[in-house]
Amino acid sequence: MSEFQEVSKQSGVHPKPAGLVLQYGTAGFRTNAKLLDHIMFRMGLLATLRSKTTKATIGVMVTASHNPEEDNGVKLVDPMGEMVSPTWEVYATQLANAEQEDLLAALKDIIEKEAVNMSQEAKVFVGKDTRGSSARLSQAVLDGVSALGGHSKDYGLVTTPQLHYMVCCQNTQGKYGEATVEGYYKKLCQAFIKLSKNASNCTDDQKHLSVDGANGIGALKVREMESHLKKELHISLFNDGSEGKLNHQCGADFVKVQQKPPTGMEINPGERCCSFDGDADRIVYYYSDSEGTFHLLDGDKVATLISTFLKELLTSAGLDLKIAVVQTAYANGSSTNYLENTMKVIVRCTKTGVKHLHHAAQEFDIGVYFEANGHGTVLFSKAAEEKIQQLAENSSLIDEKKRAALLLQNTINVINQTVGDAISDMLLIEAILAIKGMTIHQWDAIYTDLPNRQLKVKVSDRKVIDTTDAERRAVSPAGLQEAIDTLVKKYRKARSFVRPSGTEDVVRVYAEAETQDSADDLAHEVSLAVY
């Protein structure tokens, strides 16, 4: 077959370094960019096969998110804009690790297992972030697609969530929106402007937001979007990529893990600020108070704000829809406590990695999911969307109900339901704060975070740690959990857990306790128990 000849020929241009083994992890493949050329070519091949089996457009995003500039990575996007299915993650690893001479056999094995109809047309959307290596690597993906006779559309520089959005729009024949970057801005910004009109007495000062673009793609895209906002939001953009290095001392991951502001940003007391990560799928907020103390509002605070807003609207609209918040073990204990006991919403805890949260959120009428690091979105079931729409279109309704239904409808439109999206989340948060007339300080005061600490520990083999109960308890190595339990008992309001990272060769240690000193000590002691 000629397509296999072409694969053979082209794979010679993208050879695999012999013996190199990489794994499709929590966020796809991610490592030093120098090691990724063959992976990209092969992911182009795999996406083409996936497109043929699903008879739908598949996405391939070239990015390493919050990782350093020297790294890169790739992840596949399934037809509805979601992460690729677990079976195909296994295929991705197999194809990536086949030695050069075994590549065709590995490819044919997948074709056979999935009974891929090779005469079916294939379409793949490709996007990339701003890393120096991304242009070369995304070309390797495109080469992979064309080697198998697939069609591709290169979206060039886009955020990860924008690519997910395009794939979903394409596969729903435009019902979700138009599969263009312009269409994305129009849909989100129009909904944002309609929401903002519900904010009474909003001053120019309150419409101001400082954004740290992490010197990445998010900064470019915020600039592109600005004209669509019609001055309803005034953005001061920092770390826009003109000087600093991607993710270096800035961005959502830096701010969350270091619990301090990014460099390169001017922060005035009380002013709202937020940081994106390197591919703009995460967002965290923060401010500095009049004493100069830094306050972080992470994914848990975001989930709380959004779910409170939605719950109030459901009550006003008289809609009986089941709303839940999905978190991971990293969620601050105070947030879980507040959500369950004060707000009385259902809270679920899943393993780390958005695909787990996403699936859990799909089980409810409205599922708000956020990782503490700021990656998250809101999912509305089809039935919930229909009920909201019917109510919004019902002209006989009394004012309050109608207003709530319209707010819910525009909330749905401002959200990118395919995946966590810093731009979309930012617009929703800004709209909610404006509508509720809330300052960032008032939002922060909804509950007080328990002091916490995250550490990374290098071990010879992180896979010896196995966990259960949504990663909150270690089942191996023997004795580790007992050791953690003993340490935790020494502190008040304490909790700690360890798990192997899915994106770095480290074990992550998390601890929280009544005071920062206790959290720091506990994290340190637990990290010693991991060795």
Ligand code: NG1
């Ligand atoms: P790992 O490396 O598996 O902890 C990290 C984040 C995840 C997720 C992925 C993908 C933490 C503790 N972990 O995963 O939440 O965002 O990266 O980017 O923040």
Ligand code: ZN
């Ligand atoms: Zn990211």
